[in-house]
Amino acid sequence: MSNKHEGTMNNTVGSRVLEPKLRFTEFLEAAAWSFCSLGELAKRSTRKNTDGELTRVLTNSAEHGVVDQRDFFDKDIATQGNLEGYYIVEMGAYVYNPRISTTAPVGPVSKNRVGTGVMSPLYTIFNFHNSENDFYAHYFKSTHWHQYMRQSSSTGARHDRMNITNDAFMGLPLPVSTPEEQQKIADCLASLDDLMAAQLQKIDALKSHKKGLLQQLFPAESEPLPKLRFPEFQNLDGWSFQSLGKLAKRSTRKNTDGGLTRVLTNSAEHGVVDQRDFFDKDIATQGNLEGYYVVEMGAYVYNPRISTTAPVGPVSKNRVGTGVMSPLYTIFKFDNSQNDFYAHYFKSTHWHQYMRQSSSTGARHDRMSITNDAFMGLPLPVSAPEEQQKIADCLASLDDLITAQRQKIDTLKAHKKGLLQKIFPRLTEVLE
Structure with a gap:
């Protein structure tokens, strides 16, 4: 990957070449990027669940993306009787949630990777014409498109939602390069996601190990001894x-x-x-x-x-x-x-x-x-102070390991956040 080069480009806005700050070496001499509206690259999906056949309600969370509502809220928020007006969201479709938050200041856009379900008509559902579109799943995690959303929205009665028309949303300019370059970027960012997922699995394994120890290192109220005891305390009196x-x-x-x-x-x-x-x-x-x-x-x-x-x-x-x-x-x-x-x-x-x-x-x-x-x-x-301290030290060491793994994830997140801002061209060059 290389910093922005000074080669000749044939696609410009004014005198500015449309290219990202970072570009893979094999694409340095490729044509400059362009921008197309979302409406040119994708089509809105407004098919309703008119027969009420689908009962799996999905939610687009700013932090977790598209998830099953029952998993996310631990209960059914939408009752089964009012799903006829909900939109059908197929696997691979994208969802825009206009609810804003600290982590999604103009609302999140996420790709549905959990399976077919239904969603509130408050959401905007769309499908890209090209099935190879993971590139845009990553792009929507950048902030490059936020300025357009703010400029295209109007102040409404609710301050916790973006008030933007469907036409304005579908007019959102998206970056376009060659399919090969877009796939290279998607693969790069996906590899970082895989690393973070692997770290999360390590954390989950450590948490499960600690959870088991917590139940075995302490005695239950009716028991004189815990199920596990350090060898040096085996001959001590009961608890x-x-x-x-x-x-x-x-x-x-x-x-x-x-x-x-x-x-x-x-x-x-x-x-x-x-x-x-x-x-x-x-x-x-x-x-x-x-x-x-x-x-x-x-x-x-x-x-x-x-x-x-x-x-x-x-x-x-x-x-x-x-x-x-x-x-x-x-x-x-x-x-x-x-x-x-x-x-x-x-x-x-x-x-x-x-x-x-x-x-x-x-x-x-x-x-x-x-x-x-x-x-x-x-x-x-x-128990004896020495035994209690030994148990505390053992469990604290697991906490330290979990903290170290979390810090690795934070480092990867920061690295990805920086890449997201540099690996896509800035939309502001189009808006200015």
Whole structure:
């Protein structure tokens, strides 16, 4: 691959040659690129599911692309009775979702790779005339086409959607080169996707390994010993159980003077995080923080909100720094500062049965209804400090491996993002 060369090109806009900043060596002397409208390269698909025969509802997610709605939302958002007006989306079709987000500022365009289904008529469906079109699946991950979308949309009543007509959307200029060059680019970018997929598989394997260890390195409440034990501790006495209230104290100090303004959140997936980082905005306004609990570094937080990944609510250790949290959360601090052992224990499921037995059915089905006294009565496993530290170190090493794999993926993503901007010619040269 080479940087932009100074050779003679026969396709220009004004005096500017239409070519990308990076080009594969074998195409340096090829003709310059051109732009054609989407309507010239593809055709809209508006076939309705009139007989209601298809019941598989698809969604175009900014992060995951086209997915089955049941997999993405973990429930059916569209009921089976209202699918007659939905568009049929065949395998290989492209879908534009006008909903904007941080990761898709003008809405995502994705290729359907999961199979035939139906989609809301709010989406725009189109099929390229040429079946070899993966090149454009990658192009739509760049930002080169965003300026046209902004210029062609009008301000509507909803600020979370692009308001663009179908005609304007189908007028979107797309880059065109020789089929060979387009395929070379698609293969290059696909190879990066394959590398990232391989890294994700490694992460999944590490997570599965850790999940198994979490269940075997800690004893169940009715068992005196865990299923797995390090050799050097085989001859030690059995484990015991003590209530959380004997090992830790609740923290109920309020932010009465409003001096702390950093609002923390305990996420099932990410643990304790700064609310601004997690939600990309301030959910709690600065004027109502006096009643919030102060959460110091190293404190633990129980969030009663349940989810698929945290069926009785997550417990996480605060590793991000002092802040404040809603009084809906339960904050506690272990008497022993060497307590990472319990940060890992709360990622197991051994304590879930107690939580279910100790909770009552409340008005809200998305939260555990458990009293503070009942929560602080939660039995926790206790062994020799050396054994607990060995277990914590073992599981922390797996966390480090998972983090290292994630960093590799982040590096690959950054590399791909840079390539996406350089390997396609800029549409702004046409728009200016």
